[in-house]
Amino acid sequence: MGPKNSLIASIAIIAIAAGAWLSYQVMAPQPLPQAATVLPAPGELPDFSLVDQSGSAIGRDVFKGHWNLVFFGFTHCPDICPLTLQVLADAKRQLADSGHSPLPRIVLVSVDPERDSPDLMDQYIAYFGDGNLGITGDLEELRKLTNGLGIFFEKSNIDDENYSVDHSAVVLVINPDGQLHALFGAPHEPTNFVHDLPIIMAGR
Amino acid sequence: MKRFSLILLLTALISACSIGRAPLVATDVVIAKPRPGMQMTAGYLTLSNNTSQVVTITHVTSPEFEFVEMHESVIEDGMARMYELGKLTILASKSVTFEPGGKHLMLMRPTGDFDNVTLDFYAGKAVVLTVNVALTE
Numbered sequence: 646m647g648p649k650n651s652l653i654a655s656i657a658i659i660a661i662a663a664g665a666w667l668s669y670q671v672m673a674p675q676p677l678p679q680a681a682t683v684l685p686a687p688g689e690l691p692d693f694s695l696v697d698q699s700g701s702a703i704g705r706d707v708f709k710g711h712w713n714l715v716f717f718g719f720t721h722c723p724d725i726c727p728l729t730l731q732v733l734a735d736a737k738r739q740l741a742d743s744g745h746s747p748l749p750r751i752v753l754v755s756v757d758p759e760r761d762s763p764d765l766m767d768q769y770i771a772y773f774g775d776g777n778l779g780i781t782g783d784l785e786e787l788r789k790l791t792n793g794l795g796i797f798f799e800k801s802n803i804d805d806e807n808y809s810v811d812h813s814a815v816v817l818v819i820n821p822d823g824q825l826h827a828l829f830g831a832p833h834e835p836t837n838f839v840h841d842l843p844i845i846m847a848g849r
Numbered sequence: 850m851k852r853f854s855l856i857l858l859l860t861a862l863i864s865a866c867s868i869g870r871a872p873l874v875a876t877d878v879v880i881a882k883p884r885p886g887m888q889m890t891a892g893y894l895t896l897s898n899n900t901s902q903v904v905t906i907t908h909v910t911s912p913e914f915e916f917v918e919m920h921e922s923v924i925e926d927g928m929a930r931m932y933e934l935g936k937l938t939i940l941a942s943k944s945v946t947f948e949p950g951g952k953h954l955m956l957m958r959p960t961g962d963f964d965n966v967t968l969d970f971y972a973g974k975a976v977v978l979t980v981n982v983a984l985t986e
Contacts, residue, residue, distance in 0.1 A: 718929075723891035724922045725929040727884075728949045768886035797928065807916065807957055814929040831924045832950065 676844050680829055680837035683845060687824035691793030695782035698767035703780065705790075705823055711750040712846055713778070713819040714838070717796050717812050719757035720769045725814065726753075727772075729833050733816065734773040736838035745843055752819075754790065755781040756798035756812045794825060818845060870899045873939075873970070873978045880966050882984040883959055892917075892954030892968070894980070895946045898939040904977065906937040906970050913966045915958035922950055 690705040697703050708715075714733050718726035733751045741748055753770055755761035758781045761769075766779030781787075791798065798812035814831035816838075827845050829837060878894040898904045909917040919934040934952065939945050947953050956966070963984070970978040 720887060721889060722929075722931070723889055723955045724920070724931065724949060724953045725924075727891075765886050769884065772884050801930065802933070809931045811928050811930045813927055814924050815927060830927060831929065 675848075678827070678841035678844050680834075681818065681827045681841040681845060682830070683827040683848070684825060687820060687822070687826045689824055690819070691789050693786045693790040693793075695780050695786050695790070696763055698763050698770060698779035698781075700763040707778070707780075708752075708819045709823040710821050712747060712821060712842070713752050713817075714749045715752040715754060715817040715819055717754045717756050717791065717798065717815075719755050719810050719812070720761050720765050721757060721807075722810070729814070729816070729831075730770075730773045732833045732835050733838065736835040736842070737774065739835060739839045740842065743839075747846075749818075749838075749842060750776060750778060752778040752780065754787070754796075755779070756787070756791070756796075757810050758782055758784055758787055818842075872900045873898055873904055875968075875970075875978060875980045878980055878982045880954075880956065880982055880984055882986055888959065889955060889957045891949075892956055892966075893947045893949065894954075895944050896937075896939055896970075896978075897944040898941060901941045903941060904939045905972055906939070906977070907973055908936075908971050909954060910969045910971070911956060911966055913960055913963050914956040915960060916956075917968065918955045918957070919952065920955045921952045 690708065692705050695703055697707065714737075716726075716729055716733065718729065720726075730751065730753065733749075737748055737751065751770070751773060753766065755766060761781045763779070763781060766781050770777040770779040790796075794817060796813045796815070796817075798810055800808050801811050802808045814833075816829040816831075816833060817825060818827040818829070820826040827841075829841070874897045876895045876897065878892070880892040881890050883890040896906070906919070909919060911917050919937055921932050921934055923930050923932065937945060937952075945952070954968070965981055965983050968978075968980045968982075969976045970980070
């Protein structure tokens with residue numbers, strides 16, 4: 646084999662190897678979320694008129710421009726709510742530590758607007774990091790949002806002035822277009838969010 | 850019946866003391882300082898019954914909080930619910946753990962600003978355990 650043929654053979658081998666590598670990249674299974682359920686088509690949110698933690702009026706557009714992790718809870722909840730918000734805060738910190746961008750925004754929607762004033766929401770959500778959003782306001786307007794998202798809540802121990810509120814434990818992912826994009830069922834673990842969120846965001 | 854329960858309890862206490870161990874022991878006690886603006890916090894711990902008798906905790910009090918209740922969080926059909934435990938039964942030589950997402954003490958309405966909390970665990974009218982712990986941040 647002359648030098649010319651050797652060159653052609655080498656190029657051919659490199660081309661075959663490159664082709665094989667490319668097909669592997671194209672054909673290889675893409676990573677899938679391990680915990681989240683991604684909706685086949687993102688869903689539009691119902692409109693509503695509530696307030697944020699500064700007392701400013703907000704509607705469904707408040708979710709736009711961010712990947713939102715939305716949890717429904719209340720500040721007088723001693724266990725599940727702070728536990729879940731801490732899971733979300735831990736996941737966000739781990740994503741930040743690994744250099745992921747953009748970072749999700751943590752949103753707490755109060756299912757106890759009777760006790761959760763904007764001031765209280767402001768103090769509460771700040772405990773779980775910067776840039777979080779708290780939503781509270783009129784109960785009927787709140788129902789518009791929760792009913793449209795399939796979120797359920799009701800007071801329990803209502804004879805007791807220290808009543809509790811039973812509520813859906815799911816964490817919703819609302820995309821930067823303000824659409825319901827995915828959901829994480831309870832129980833919540835930071836690793837699920839750290840694994841799934843980059844996949845969900847990239848797959849958009 | 851009350852007298853019988855008291856005798857049982859006393860027997861349990863004596864039997865535990867006779868072998869040199871406290872009858873009821875609390876370990877891994879964690880009570881977070883109430884968050885800013887909050888009138889409540891949660892308490893977590895493990896209660897170990899070192900006696901050969903069942904111990905039933907009927908209620909818990911604290912001078913630092915107006916109310917202390919034993920609660921349990923559960924996730925049922927996707928719903929987060931919280932139940933008040935009327936009483937807590939700890940079988941002989943067994944432990945019960947209060948942990949995030951499960952059983953917890955709900956401490957409501959702090960009576961002031963403080964760094965330590967005292968908890969009195971009752972079996973009926975008798976205090977069977979007193980715990981003093983520094984609040985965590």
